[in-house]
Amino acid sequence: MSNWTKVCPLADITPDTGVCALVDGKQVAVFRYGEGETVYAISNYDPFGNANVLSRGIVGSLGERPVVASPLYKQHFDLSNGECLEDAEKSIAAYQVRIEAGVVEVAAA
Amino acid sequence: MSKKRIIVVGNGMVGHNFINTLATSDNADQFEILTFSEEPRLAYDRVQLSKYFSGASADDLALTTSDEYDGLGVVYTLNDKVVGIDADNKTITTASGRVEGYDKLVLATGSYPFVPPIPGKDQDHCLVYRTIEDLEAISASAAVSKTGVVVGGGLLGLEAANALKQAGLDTHVVEFAPRLMAVQLDEGGGKLLRRKIEDLGVSVHTEKNTKEIVAGEECRYRMNFADGSYLETDMILFSAGIRPQDELARQFGLDMGERGGIVINDYCQTSEKDIYAIGECALWDGKIYGLVAPGYQMAKVTVNHIINSLITHQDHTLSFQGADMSTKLKLLGVDVASIGDAQGRTAGAHSYIFNDDVAEVYKRLIVSADGKKLLGAVLVGEVDSYGTLLQLMLNDMDIPGNPAALILPALGDEAPAGLGVTALPDTAQICSCYDVSKGDIAGAVQGGCCTVGDIKAATKATSGCGGCSALVKQVMEAELESMGVEVDHSLCEHFAYTRVELADIIRVKGYTSFPEILKSHGKGHGCEICKPAIGSILASFNNEYVLKDDLMPLQDTNDIFLGNMQKDGTYSVVPRVPGGEITPDKLIAIGEVAKEFDLYTKITGGQRIDLFGAQLHELPKIWEKLIAAGLETGHAYGKSLRTVKSCVGSTWCRYGVLDSVGMAVALEHRYKGLRAPHKIKFGVSGCTRECAEAQSKDIGVIATESGWNLYVCGNGGMRPRHADLFATDLDDETLVKYIDRVLMFYVRTADRLQRTSVWLENLEGGLDYLKDVVINDKLAINEELENAMTKVVGTYQCEWKTTIETPEKLKRFSHFINAAESDDNLAFVRERGQRRPATEAERIELVSLDNNEPTTTK
Ligand code: SRM
Ligand SMILES: Cc1cc2nc3c(=O)[nH]c(=O)nc-3n(C[C@H](O)[C@H](O)[C@H](O)COP(=O)(O)OP(=O)(O)OC[C@H]3O[C@@H](n4cnc5c(N)ncnc54)[C@H](O)[C@@H]3O)c2cc1C
Ligand code: SF4
Numbered sequence: 001m002s003n004w005t006k007v008c009p010l011a012d013i014t015p016d017t018g019v020c021a022l023v024d025g026k027q028v029a030v031f032r033y034g035e036g037e038t039v040y041a042i043s044n045y046d047p048f049g050n051a052n053v054l055s056r057g058i059v060g061s062l063g064e065r066p067v068v069a070s071p072l073y074k075q076h077f078d079l080s081n082g083e084c085l086e087d088a089e090k091s092i093a094a095y096q097v098r099i100e101a102g103v104v105e106v107a108a109a
Numbered sequence: 110m111s112k113k114r115i116i117v118v119g120n121g122m123v124g125h126n127f128i129n130t131l132a133t134s135d136n137a138d139q140f141e142i143l144t145f146s147e148e149p150r151l152a153y154d155r156v157q158l159s160k161y162f163s164g165a166s167a168d169d170l171a172l173t174t175s176d177e178y179d180g181l182g183v184v185y186t187l188n189d190k191v192v193g194i195d196a197d198n199k200t201i202t203t204a205s206g207r208v209e210g211y212d213k214l215v216l217a218t219g220s221y222p223f224v225p226p227i228p229g230k231d232q233d234h235c236l237v238y239r240t241i242e243d244l245e246a247i248s249a250s251a252a253v254s255k256t257g258v259v260v261g262g263g264l265l266g267l268e269a270a271n272a273l274k275q276a277g278l279d280t281h282v283v284e285f286a287p288r289l290m291a292v293q294l295d296e297g298g299g300k301l302l303r304r305k306i307e308d309l310g311v312s313v314h315t316e317k318n319t320k321e322i323v324a325g326e327e328c329r330y331r332m333n334f335a336d337g338s339y340l341e342t343d344m345i346l347f348s349a350g351i352r353p354q355d356e357l358a359r360q361f362g363l364d365m366g367e368r369g370g371i372v373i374n375d376y377c378q379t380s381e382k383d384i385y386a387i388g389e390c391a392l393w394d395g396k397i398y399g400l401v402a403p404g405y406q407m408a409k410v411t412v413n414h415i416i417n418s419l420i421t422h423q424d425h426t427l428s429f430q431g432a433d434m435s436t437k438l439k440l441l442g443v444d445v446a447s448i449g450d451a452q453g454r455t456a457g458a459h460s461y462i463f464n465d466d467v468a469e470v471y472k473r474l475i476v477s478a479d480g481k482k483l484l485g486a487v488l489v490g491e492v493d494s495y496g497t498l499l500q501l502m503l504n505d506m507d508i509p510g511n512p513a514a515l516i517l518p519a520l521g522d523e524a525p526a527g528l529g530v531t532a533l534p535d536t537a538q539i540c541s542c543y544d545v546s547k548g549d550i551a552g553a554v555q556g557g558c559c560t561v562g563d564i565k566a567a568t569k570a571t572s573g574c575g576g577c578s579a580l581v582k583q584v585m586e587a588e589l590e591s592m593g594v595e596v597d598h599s600l601c602e603h604f605a606y607t608r609v610e611l612a613d614i615i616r617v618k619g620y621t622s623f624p625e626i627l628k629s630h631g632k633g634h635g636c637e638i639c640k641p642a643i644g645s646i647l648a649s650f651n652n653e654y655v656l657k658d659d660l661m662p663l664q665d666t667n668d669i670f671l672g673n674m675q676k677d678g679t680y681s682v683v684p685r686v687p688g689g690e691i692t693p694d695k696l697i698a699i700g701e702v703a704k705e706f707d708l709y710t711k712i713t714g715g716q717r718i719d720l721f722g723a724q725l726h727e728l729p730k731i732w733e734k735l736i737a738a739g740l741e742t743g744h745a746y747g748k749s750l751r752t753v754k755s756c757v758g759s760t761w762c763r764y765g766v767l768d769s770v771g772m773a774v775a776l777e778h779r780y781k782g783l784r785a786p787h788k789i790k791f792g793v794s795g796c797t798r799e800c801a802e803a804q805s806k807d808i809g810v811i812a813t814e815s816g817w818n819l820y821v822c823g824n825g826g827m828r829p830r831h832a833d834l835f836a837t838d839l840d841d842e843t844l845v846k847y848i849d850r851v852l853m854f855y856v857r858t859a860d861r862l863q864r865t866s867v868w869l870e871n872l873e874g875g876l877d878y879l880k881d882v883v884i885n886d887k888l889a890i891n892e893e894l895e896n897a898m899t900k901v902v903g904t905y906q907c908e909w910k911t912t913i914e915t916p917e918k919l920k921r922f923s924h925f926i927n928a929a930e931s932d933d934n935l936a937f938v939r940e941r942g943q944r945r946p947a948t949e950a951e952r953i954e955l956v957s958l959d960n961n962e963p964t965t966t967k
């Protein structure tokens with residue numbers, strides 16, 4: 001059973017940017033992809049720079065994949081599954097995320 | 110059949126090249142290769158030796174490693190000199206007493222520096238320049254010397270002088286001949302080279318014959334010259350030529366040249382058919398070749414000869430036919446090139462000379478009697494045409510049109526004269542270090558190479574001296590284009606345009622947002638390359654608040670939170686300090702903020718103060734206080750105007766002729782907030798002493814008795830470049846006008862993340878063209894450029910002030926959107942009275958085990 005935590009109203013996230021949420025003690029980077037209701041959630045921890053910064057990276061696409069580029073050294077992480085495009089061994093967790101009545105919710109269990 | 114045994118005496122550049130070629134050939138398994146070196150290490154790159162002084166280590170210079178030799182099955186012995194050859198029994202003897210038999214013996218013993226027989230030459234600080242050990246001795250001697258003399262003003266001597274100068278010595282060059290580089294240059298070229306080198310602070314003494322070296326009065330030694338004059342110095346470096354290392358051959362009966370050198374035939378065989386000599390020890394047709402490329406050619410010929418005569422029993426397909434000695438190099442930062450018959454010795458030859466005393470450029474062409482063929486050239490100060498000229502000569506091509514056009518600077522609209530790479534024959538040698546022809550590169554492209562990196566991996570071209578890179582790229586691109594492959598200059602996968610093209614599109618169409626541009630000219634969702642690039646272009650032209658909703662997603666790491674992100678995710682805070690001038694009250698305000706938020710505080714290299722370690726939620730509070738004290742954002746995070754460095758100038762300084770601080774403050778206020786392809790820095794000095802280092806800035810301004818001198822496109826940083834003098838004795842108004850135009854033209858036409866220095870270097874037509882645009886309004890756009898700048902100046906806002914006044918924007922300035930906590934991964938320690946991020950080791954000590962993902966500390 002997923003345990004959903006309310007993060008913030010969707011309207012609080014500027015399209016194509018991310019925010020960091022605290023969910024069950026974990027730092028989760030939540031991204032709003034495009035103007036609409038597409039949202040993604042992955043870990044906020046950059047395994048290259050060893051810092052909690054991924055929510056502050058630039059959102060975009062590489063080929064068909066939605067990605068964020070780390071603000072520190074620019075490695076790319078697939079927003080849908082946390083895979084690192086430069087080095088799959090450094091992939092990070094991805095979390096379930098949904099919008100309920102205009103509010104973004106994340107399940108980090 | 111047992112393996113054939115090959116012994117190589119000497120493991121220098123050429124010996125190694127021979128071994129590598131043989132050991133990687135198709136017949137490699139038929140050979141057993143042994144090599145002996147007198148030096149304590151395997152082959153290294155002697156050509157790049159002087160890099161040792163700029164920080165390269167012996168490992169960086171290494172051409173191979175013991176693992177590589179082991180892998181190839183090459184047996185090597187270091188520190189063991191070969192002292193005997195028994196040609197009858199086909200054996201050699203080494204200093205340590207080893208005797209080894211061979212089927213073929215290859216002498217690659219190189220050469221040694223010639224030291225003229227001057228009384229006193231054998232003292233401690235009298236050195237030479239050939240091996241890594243020599244360099245170590247030079248470094249050690251330089252450390253205890255103030256003055257250094259290089260004896261010999263040839264190519265190597267000048268390189269050595271550069272090394273001494275870099276080591277901080279007061280450097281002199283003493284030359285016996287009446288001019289520098291007498292072998293490669295003519296009188297005009299030598300003269301200009303001398304002037305340029307003297308301008309750099311190296312003293313040149315020509316026509317000096319050193320009689321003796323005795324104890325000095327002021328310095329360690331005194332050199333007495335034959336003409337009665339003398340020079341005092343703490344150290345002496347002899348670079349008076351090289352002599353072939355031929356003692357072995359001499360002792361054991363091989364034919365020698367009258368003035369040394371082991372005589373070889375076209376197959377590199379000595380007078381003993383099973384003994385070869387290659388590289389600098391070999392004498393072919395009465396000539397010694399003191400460069401690597403001919404040595405590598407000899408190595409190739411020898412490998413071919415050995416394989417054919419021992420294994421395949423075929424006719425010899427390769428033979429050595431002499432080599433071209435043309436060279437292009439940078440000596441003490443001065444570009445110099447010499448091609449073919451540089452002295453014009455060919456009967457009936459004519460010359461064309463171009464001499465520009467102002468720009469300090471000298472070029473001379475030597476052309477055949479009928480004016481059709483190029484025989485040689487000397488280029489000093491500007492060597493861009495080297496590749497073209499060399500190809501014309503080597504391929505014996507007809508000179509296209511008027512020979513003078515080959516050396517005259519481009520005037521007006523004409524493109525600089527030259528010939529396209531398409532005109533070259535397939536046999537044209539493009540990379541002489543690795544003997545790679547145009548045809549080889551074309552073949553590599555057809556085989557799938559499409560970057561210079563690919564070509565390098567496939568053919569080795571560009572991996573020697575690197576002098577051929579530009580030409581290799583041109584040949585590759587021409588070949589790609591001829592195959593119908595479009596050469597890709599796209600910004601990224603989302604935009605098939607260059608930054609310059611995008612800037613034009615945005616300016617002409619008047620776009621104001623990224624989605625519009627992506628829809629009309631791009632594809633996909635954008636990325637961290639195109640988004641900040643377009644964000645910067647939009648900011649340059651529209652100058653809107655960078656955190657506006659539709660612009661915010663475009664901002665890079667630093668702009669998006671208006672601070673520079675540090676390694677731990679915290680930020681730095683840099684208030685603007687225009688011109689470096691600051692009131693005590695503002696200093697106190699900065700100090701108070703730093704103290705309250707416990708920020709690490711440091712004076713920057715840009716005459717202002719950086720406060721480090723601020724967390725997201727602290728940034729607005731910090732800026733609120735700074736702004737209340739009258740400070741503004743310093744844009745330390747932006748690709749925009751950074752600082753205008755100033756010296757104190759005429760207000761206080763006894764030498765100052767104009768108010769440099771006043772001008773710096775005015776300029777900083779005018780251009781602050783201007784977003785550009787890269788950051789922009791200014792400097793303003795109050796007189797020619799140049800205490801503000803303006804000539805290392807993108808825009809440099811120096812006061813003179815009659816106005817301001819404007820310098821443009823200087824750079825510190827990774828690849829320093831002196832700014833070029835752009836205009837002299839300007840009044841305040843004209844100065845500002847010119848700067849407006851230069852900067853806006855840069856904003857329009859530079860590539861992404863291209864500083865003004867690289868921009869100018871890539872601008873077709875260079876400095877003269879820029880002057881033409883800005884001063885003579887060649888493109889009739891000056892009014893537009895000025896208007897664009899006026900708009901930027903008129904729409905300036907302190908981004909932090911706007912942010913603090915916009916509550917919805919402040920929501921983003923907290924680590925969590927849904928919690929008040931701060932990042933629990935931060936860890937600090939105190940050092941010299943301030944806070945700094947803990948190192949990994951310190952973190953482990955500080956670790957608290959109450960949280961398991963990721964390792965966190967409090
Ligand atoms: C703070 C400072 C060092 C210091 O403690 O003194 C500094 C710090 C940084 N410099 Fe610098 N540079 C600082 C003066 C300089 C100078 C000296 C100067 O301006 O007179 C230079 C050489 C001059 C020049 O730029 O031509 C300099 C050449 C660079 C370069 C190389 C640029 C180049 O063209 O080669 C980079 C890298 C880049 O921009 O791509 C760089 C990049 C950086 C960055 C932004 C690296 C980064 O992305 O984190 C550093 C972060 C600053 C921060 O967090 O606030 N910094 N940097 C100096 C801030 C000056 C200021 O008041 O704004
Ligand atoms: C500072 C400097 C800059 C240069 N710049 C350039 C340049 O820009 N372009 C260019 O083309 N050339 C340049 N050269 C010249 C280039 O380095 C030489 O042409 C090249 O190294 C010649 O190679 P080699 O193998 O013949 O001789 P070396 O590289 O000198 O190798 C000979 C080796 O044999 C060893 N040896 C000698 N006798 C014996 C023996 N009896 N037993 C065992 N070992 C022995 C020596 O110790 C040495 O290691 C430069 C040279 C120097 C010193
Ligand atoms: S540059 Fe000139 S005016 Fe400025 S401090 Fe130096 S000497 Fe004085």
Ligand code: FES
Pocket residue numbers: 539540541542543570571572573574575576577578
């Ligand atoms: S010419 Fe030296 S690397 Fe190509």
